[in-house]
Amino acid sequence: MAEAGSLIRRLVASVTGATLDMTRSKDARRADRLARVLRTLISEKGEATGAALARRSLTMYAHLGAEGRRRFFEILARDFSPDRQTVLEAAQAWHRDPSPANHAALQRFVEPPRQEVFRRMNMAPGGTAALVGLRNALLDELKANPHLAVVDQDLTHLLGSWFNRGFLELRRIDWRTPAVTLEKLIAYEAVHQIHGFPDLKRRLENDRRCFGFFHPALADEPLIFVEVAFVDELPAAVGPILAPESTVGDPRRAKCAVFYSITSCQSGLRGISFGNFLIKQVAADLHAELPNLKIFATLSPIPGFRKWLQRRGVKDAALRSVVDSGTLPPEELRAPLESLASHYLAREWEGTQALDPVARFHLGNGARLERVNWLADVTPKGLAQSFGLMVNYVYDLGDVERNHEDYVKRHRVVSSSTVDRAASEAGKLLT
């Protein structure tokens, strides 16, 4: 039935060249009603009853189905855009006479009305969470409907401003944290899966730390969190860190703080970056609290390594077979694979950025590429991505600025001499 109705609607639309209200589905009509409420909300009339209207609009949005949401996004893109002619004239006026009045007019006319829509929706209780959810739904829709990008541009701009670092709170997460937050860590952890509360508990013991950024309007929801382990030296494998039964060490005797997992939690905030701030703040805080810590480093996956090798091709047959299968590599492939990984991380670029996405993040933050580790993550995922290899990026707070500049301005990756040497051997291995 629904499909038939939808078919009829499309037929009618193709004939009349317009969507007729009568043939529209219930869900689409809901979207239209929501749009009307939002028009009132941003009008002068909406001022006296703004809070009530904002609450109503959130409820209406929450009741939209997939079709209604799509229609709503379309309306936002079409009807809540700036007026092209007015904008052009305002730009011309300001170009002629850059007076404050012309500046004000230009800024007012060029700002899409949907920005005010979002600001008004945000006024209702739960508004911020709803808008983060709305952007998540919008991102899904974007793949099939790239013209909706204008809505996303506006929403991203607003969310970026609202989730400014100055409004975020860095909180330690431990076993005294409310369960409502802890269960989110379990759900969100993207790097090394957490197997329920008992597993999580080990990661919050005295020789581990977990910190997250929180926003006041999303009280129990971490935006991003980082997991840290205190160990004796730069770690070469992730297994011992994750082992749930390991003995709890003494943080005041550790030499190295390993950032072994960083997870962004809100897909509706994709593209708004916090990780940079989080790692540096946590490193600085830990340094102040535990002066015994001398090394701040990651133990990171190399997610694009095998895929790159598959594309690039290798000469050696044994190597090629491992590249194809993604199985545990034999010991004799250690040197060649470490060479190739070093090369991949330090010398393969995509435009002005390192090719590997994790490398891009840490090198862009000013970290140093320190060491490639053999059989560091032999889980199926670890083997499939990078033959079990992992890498340490070192955060030396004194060098971060210089490293960052080398990376950004000179497109140069700062790496240890071992990595450099290994990378030099890679050329002859590739086809």
Add this chain to the structure above:
Amino acid sequence: MAEAGSLIRRLVASVTGATLDMTRSKDARRADRLARVLRTLISEKGEATGAALARRSLTMYAHLGAEGRRRFFEILARDFSPDRQTVLEAAQAWHRDPSPANHAALQRFVEPPRQEVFRRMNMAPGGTAALVGLRNALLDELKANPHLAVVDQDLTHLLGSWFNRGFLELRRIDWRTPAVTLEKLIAYEAVHQIHGFPDLKRRLENDRRCFGFFHPALADEPLIFVEVAFVDELPAAVGPILAPESTVGDPRRAKCAVFYSITSCQSGLRGISFGNFLIKQVAADLHAELPNLKIFATLSPIPGFRKWLQRRGVKDAALRSVVDSGTLPPEELRAPLESLASHYLAREWEGTQALDPVARFHLGNGARLERVNWLADVTPKGLAQSFGLMVNYVYDLGDVERNHEDYVKRHRVVSSSTVDRAASEAGKLLT
């Protein structure tokens, strides 16, 4: 010496028509250095060390003197504006082809770079408070330098977005509130002065309430607060409410909640309105908590009444003498003054707004003009403003929307029949 230097600088400037770097004062050079730091901060290079640079910029701003601040605002207006030519071209391109890419380009180019400056400064601890302070300083500067309005437009836009109702927390303020917040109430109270902590304590007893909006980034600082008294009936005078020695009543027996003082605290947030939300939220909350409350009303000053009468002129000599002197009016002037006040509040407009600023606020919020009160505030200030008259505005939550529409759309003030009748008598009293 400093004056001599300043003189020379001005001389040189008048001759060369430009400020020379060498002759610039220490303070002005500090402003230049700050501008350089901010340019780095918004560049790509600023990403790795954004937090540190943001902190530094705040410190540098804090050390500017009056001259340095003025120069800094000038630089923000001149060097951190959008590029006119680029904006025009982007507007033309988007006018021709409203593609998402052109939309994104237009939005990017039209946004003044100083907005990004402010967002980056906000990332440092204390950033939000510093920007509110910066706007306060800017508002002072604006009177003599109206061309700086462009900077204020951008800052106001950002602050308005950041202090969105959805990010504000409504908190009850009572005798358990930290002293650091209470002392601010004493400092800020603008309507009826608070004479130290003991006086404040009476205003926080069980038959009084105080609520404020707070922003998470300005933890102990109220943005606006409202003082409420629970009384038996619509109050006709403010003296009994303020009397420090009065007996504490039982809130569960009161019939009327009087909003007898509303104070905006942050002059750096001037023009960003919270009062509207505050009153309605507090009325709704009190209504839920204390169902015995039947009337929600203000007891408000009439700040512009006497000034208007002075301008307008009255026929009666006795009345004229009181209008001139601003002294306690004799009882026989009660009827004429109540008439004139009713007329002034209900029928005098400035464009589409009520003439009296307090009336404008409450009527715009959808309140009803209820009753003019004789000898309601006989302090020198009360006499000087309005011959001791005050007025009640009633918030009837069910009627707020309709009243607001009458006011906004039909330019009609909803008022009680008593006020209406009294207002009709005013014509014959005026010259």
Add this chain to the structure above:
Amino acid sequence: MAEAGSLIRRLVASVTGATLDMTRSKDARRADRLARVLRTLISEKGEATGAALARRSLTMYAHLGAEGRRRFFEILARDFSPDRQTVLEAAQAWHRDPSPANHAALQRFVEPPRQEVFRRMNMAPGGTAALVGLRNALLDELKANPHLAVVDQDLTHLLGSWFNRGFLELRRIDWRTPAVTLEKLIAYEAVHQIHGFPDLKRRLENDRRCFGFFHPALADEPLIFVEVAFVDELPAAVGPILAPESTVGDPRRAKCAVFYSITSCQSGLRGISFGNFLIKQVAADLHAELPNLKIFATLSPIPGFRKWLQRRGVKDAALRSVVDSGTLPPEELRAPLESLASHYLAREWEGTQALDPVARFHLGNGARLERVNWLADVTPKGLAQSFGLMVNYVYDLGDVERNHEDYVKRHRVVSSSTVDRAASEAGKLLT
């Protein structure tokens, strides 16, 4: 004198082959050292360094093994008791002359010095928790060494005074409660096992409640907690309440609050009763919050029913076979088993107390015996204890006092007419 006694002890020991200092184990010598520290702690000398000594004594106690603890308890019983002769003389003096001075002396001499020992140990951080643990260890020891009861009497007296209702905090436990507390619920729940955090989460949803008593010195440790379900009517089976996948109901539509599990958490506080206060306080609070709740009742196990029937004997062969096997009873045994359960709960006494321990608790609290439920708990435990039968006790806050008096003074159980009738049928079923 003291030294002479010590000499004699050592002589006797050397002859009898009993405990020689030199032959004493390391653990026992640790206990001796602890006793010496405690003697200093309660001396005048201990005043200046009381905090340090108290901390040291806790550490020393924590390092005792089983033998050391036993020896330590022995020393407490033997060497930290009042002096018999002094007490007798003080009692005689006060008997002759009940002056305040004689009263003070009597009270001082009769109080066992170990009470002061416990009070001083309590001064160290973690002291209260350590003493609760110490009593737990002591209770274990008591079975084999009943003469240690004197130590337990003193400790119980102190703990009873310290855990006075006035010092306890009633807290709601929900999904925002720290995990450190929630994991204790899982560990402690004694009535209906909680299968990990996901199971617990269902018990903390909106149509369930959980409350516990907490003591400020044992911050995260519940002393006792009660689990409540909001349902439509007096429940006849526990399965639906425990079902992890059940739909979450609306608490504002429920008629009945069921206390379906009450668990005491601290075995070191055995005999110090909180349950009485907890149930009544929670019932009163829920009544105020949710006026729709009309019935406050339990759904309780009948732990001693089958054991009693086994002892007592039944005539009917089918019944006897079920009594012997503890298997699921067939429907035709429903009437006889309900009769017997009603009789057991309402009419079987042990001295002045109901025979069934759960009945004793609720009837002593003033609850009414309302209904016996067939196949209410068909878990192996439920069948083994009471053939799957459970019982509702109703808390009618207005009748609690009268019911309690009937129970305590007239040894009469207040029960519903259905239970009464069923109980009358039981006689002919018993051998």
Add this chain to the structure above:
Amino acid sequence: MAEAGSLIRRLVASVTGATLDMTRSKDARRADRLARVLRTLISEKGEATGAALARRSLTMYAHLGAEGRRRFFEILARDFSPDRQTVLEAAQAWHRDPSPANHAALQRFVEPPRQEVFRRMNMAPGGTAALVGLRNALLDELKANPHLAVVDQDLTHLLGSWFNRGFLELRRIDWRTPAVTLEKLIAYEAVHQIHGFPDLKRRLENDRRCFGFFHPALADEPLIFVEVAFVDELPAAVGPILAPESTVGDPRRAKCAVFYSITSCQSGLRGISFGNFLIKQVAADLHAELPNLKIFATLSPIPGFRKWLQRRGVKDAALRSVVDSGTLPPEELRAPLESLASHYLAREWEGTQALDPVARFHLGNGARLERVNWLADVTPKGLAQSFGLMVNYVYDLGDVERNHEDYVKRHRVVSSSTVDRAASEAGKLLT
């Protein structure tokens, strides 16, 4: 009228030799009713309704007037005491056979039932505060009625146990502390009066500290608090510390933490000592936080100095005149007065205790008598007590135990060589 009734009652009593119920005042009859409620409360019947009865008893006590309270204390002393004969027999039984059962019986019978009364009253909300108030009233009554001491002994014993250090919370008090607590500091401060909130604010700035002990059952009420100033060296006068307009120093540059005021707040807890713990804990905490602090010392009054000199008599006429008048002493009396103060503090004893009460407290805590300061407190109070002299006691945490032992066991005051020398000169000045 009231007086007439009272007269008649006394007349009747003098004739009949007994108080007749009918002639008793309303207030006294209230006391009798309260006693009846309390008898029920400690009976078995009181268990089911303990919470309600406890609440009622508190209300009843709160409504007693002076006469009713006196009568209530009399009843507590007379009717809620142990039974003399039973106690004697229990003591004899236990003397013969020190079995656990006999021990338990003895302890049960010897404990005055009023202890259980107090424990039950404590169960009601506000119970602890009420009992602290009750003891305060009792202490007043005690002067005229020393036989009530038995009630006080029991109450003191209980309160001492309940306010055990292990249950107290050390809290920093600063300008973020709720006003409800701060106003208590102003009300209670006993050493150097606080002149309202602005004066208090200076004492809570960054170069000052204030800490108090709090009990969970008396949430906002400090039990005792200490005020600390961070200064460059051992201070010789209190004026600069109290000056409200002084510049705020940097705590990280200070060498000396001065405890310049210690105030016990609850007169109902008189005799239960916390000061000892407070000073040492604060000293230890500050030492850990600010390693730059090298000296922990007091600047203390010498409250008994002049009074002692008046009693003792001095030879020199000029000195005698100052001793008589309590006026500002001339400079030439500096040496003799410092000698006499050194002698008074270091060598004058009352039994096993230093004669000066403040000296007794600090020396008993293990402090060292360091320096007598000339013109250190020239307020009228300072002159009247001790001619403006004050004294520094130094807390050297490493020496506290040894100093305390010297004081307690050898009755020796540990003092600096300057004080020693000065004290030796005192003999020849005294008559």
